[in-house]
Amino acid sequence: MKVKKISITDYDYELPDSRIAKHPLAERDCSKLLIYQNGEITNDTFRNIDQYITPKSLLILNNTKVVRARLRFKKESGATIEVFLxxxxxxxxxxxxxxxxKKVVWKCIVGNLKRWKQGELQMEIEGTGGRLVAKQLKRLSEGVEVEFSWNNSSMSFADIVEKCGTMPIPPYLNRExxxxxxxxxxxxxxxxxxxVAAPTAGLHFTPKVFESLSNIHVKPHYITLHVGAGTFKPVTSDTIEDHEMHTEHFFVSLELVKxxxxxxxxxxxxxxxxxxxLESLYWLGVKLKLGKVNENFNISQxxxxxxxxRIDVGEAFKALYEYMASNGIGTLSASTQIIxxxxxxxxxxxxLITNFHQPRSTLLLLVAAAVGNDWKKIYQFALDNNFRFLSYGDSSLLHINKST
Known part of the structure; x- marks a missing residue:
């Protein structure tokens, strides 16, 4: 398989630290917008994106919410232990x-784990008089299984995380x-x-942008994919064959599949x-046609x-819709490792509306799958024209080259 032999060094470029947006702009929709179509590149401001989208298009967004996933506990010895959900x-x-x-158990990444060999970690739940307790259950191949409990039954775990956690901004911002x-x-x-990471392409949208899109009969539709920490996992192998993609869970309504x-x-x-x-949904439909769907609804790497x-996209989605409808599944819960x-x-x-991604990343590989070798001139244009990069950076609207 040729794809497996792709060398990650072919998807590298020089990204000066000064081009990484460390903070967001004052207004979300004032970010720059690069438009790529039929090999041509132009640019504008994101708030004018309605001028570059075909009227009546189906606009699909990820409505997942970022949780305050970083929980910092202080041991009596003074050591700080960070537990990342x-x-x-x-x-x-x-x-x-x-x-x-009551209590929950999560897979976590633990910072300074060598200082937490045994015992419980505790922190006060601000303004409540309650305490959050973390107990290490077992080491996993990647991470630690941690039990969280608290002594205020009026609070949900969502309330606890909101009170005790901090926002997990990307590590490459190099700031608190x-x-x-x-x-x-x-x-x-x-x-x-x-x-635990934002779907950053959506950070540019404002009520005003949605209103302008509504004027051309483009309405938002939503899927939910919970973005994992693996989105920041660099490709360290020479070829992508040896890179293991992280698993992410997603949820799609019967109404949207229809x-x-x-x-x-x-x-x-x-x-x-x-x-x-969406690509994972297509392959779930294909697997249904082949009788290969397992009960976990997973697409592996x-x-x-x-x-x-190969079947027509509409046929694949129809097979998935009919399966969901006949089995009373109002919302499909599935997972994907697709690369x-x-x-x-x-x-x-x-x-595809997307930001500008890190060198040697699986996100850049996806962009290259969408636009072919033109990814190089797109990124060079962005560098030459003072675009801001990564999570808080500027945006692009890339019309996909179906022949690539």
Whole structure:
């Protein structure tokens, strides 16, 4: 498989630290917008994006909400132990975990773990007189299984995290979380809690932008994919064959799946997480047609490249819709490890709204899958024209080259 042999060094570029946006702009929709279509590049301001999207397009966004996932405990010895929430284990459902008022168990990454060999960690729950207790249950292959309990039954785990945690801004910002991150590292339409990183393509949207899109009959539709810490995981292997993609959980309504299979308009994905979700939905439909769907509804990293079977996108979505409808599934809960890299044909999306990504990252590989080798001139244009990069940076609207 040629895709597996892709060398990550071919997807490198020089990104000066001065070009990384360390803080958000004063206004979300004032960010720059690069527009790429048919090999041509122009630029504008994000608030004018309605001028570059086809009327009646299906706009799909990820409405996940970032949680204050960094919990910093202080030991009596003075050592600080940072417990970073990754995903729920008991209960494993995100909504049930965050609504729990007793105790929960999460997979976590623990900073300064060598200083927490035994015993419990505790911190006061500000303004309540209560205490949060963390207990290490067992070491995992990647992370630690941690039990959290608290002595205030009127508070849910969501309340606890909001009170005790800090916003998990990206590590490449090289700064501590500030008050502004509490609301700017969050989309204005965020609802279901569960992400430890923002779907940053959506950070540029404002009510005014949605209003201008509504005027051209473009209405927002939502999926939920909880973005994991693995989104920042660098590709350290020479080829992507040896890079293990992280698993992310997503949720899609029966109504949207029906809308997708009946759709005849262009599809615009807001963010790489939305695109990965739609492509994963397609492959779930293919697997249904092949009788290969397991009860966990998972798409593994290389599965799309190994399934020697192609059907029309509408047929795949229809198969998924009929399965969900006949089994009374109002919201599909699934997970994906899909890696989208050059050589992969994007099937479900016509244009992608996304920020500018790190060198040698799987996100940059996805962009290259969408626009081919033109990713180099897109990124050079952005560098030459003073675009801001990464999570708090500027935006792009990339019309996908279906032939790549």
């Amino acid at each position: 990754i995903e729920p284990i008991e209960p494993s459902d995100y909504a049930l975990s965050f609504s729990s008022k 979380s500030e008050d502004i991150d509490g609301y700017r590292y969050q989309t204005i339409y965020a609802e279901p809690e569960g992400s 809308r997708l299979y009946q759709n005849s308009e262009p599809v615009v994905c807001v963010g790489t997480t939305t695109l990965r979700t 290389w599965e799309p490249y190994e399934l020697d079977f 989208i890299a050059p050589g992969y044909e994007i099937k479900t999306c016509d244009a």
